[in-house]
Amino acid sequence: MAPAAMPSETALADIPKTTxxxxxxxxxxxxxxxxxxxQITRPTTPSKPEEAAFAGAERLTDxxxxxxxxxxxxxxxxxxxxxNNTIVREGSAIQNYTxxxxxxxxxxxxxxxxxxxxxxxxxx
Numbered sequence: 001m002a003p004a005a006m007p008s009e010t011a012l013a014d015i016p017k018t019t020x021x022x023x024x025x026x027x028x029x030x031x032x033x034x035x036x037x038x039q040i041t042r043p044t045t046p047s048k049p050e051e052a053a054f055a056g057a058e059r060l061t062d063x064x065x066x067x068x069x070x071x072x073x074x075x076x077x078x079x080x081x082x083x084n085n086t087i088v089r090e091g092s093a094i095q096n097y098t099x100x101x102x103x104x105x106x107x108x109x110x111x112x113x114x115x116x117x118x119x120x121x122x123x124x
Contacts, residue, residue, distance in 0.1 A: 051103040057118040064095060065109065067121045072104045081107050083119075 069082040079102040080089050088107075092099045097117070101108035106118045 051101070051106065051108075054101050054103075054106075054108040054116060054118065057108055057116045060109070060117040060119045065097065065107075065119045067107050067119050067123075070102060070104065070107070070121050072102065076102075083107065 065083055067081055067083055068085070071078075071080045073079050076090055080087055081099070081102050082088070083094055083099075086094055088094055088099050090099055090102055094109075096112055097109035099107060100110050100116070106120050109117050109119060111117060
């Protein structure tokens with residue numbers, strides 16, 4: 001199996017870096033003020049930007065689709081899910097639905113030519 005591709009340096013450079021100062025009382029002997037220690041935090045990115053395009057989706061509640069697994073990747077062509085024991089990708093059709101998006105915790109389907117629906121992972 002080939003190792004997973006690493007994001008390009010340009011993509012990593014576009015992610016904002018954040019730091020914060022944390023006071024650690026255990027870092028200095030008692031009686032002295034605590035030393036400020038820089039702590040690197042995770043890069044901050046918008047919350048689930050891949051799902052922003054589907055913000056108006058209604059939740060599918062009839063139980064006809066069950067999302068059993070999601071493989072999420074930054075590139076849409078690498079995403080897949082297991083729905084009703086079938087491996088699907090964006091653009092796949094299952095029953096009367098077309099998979100239009102795969103997020104980290106949901107898949108998004110279009111019912112025929114109509115409604116946009118959200119199906120959460122692990123919930124009918």
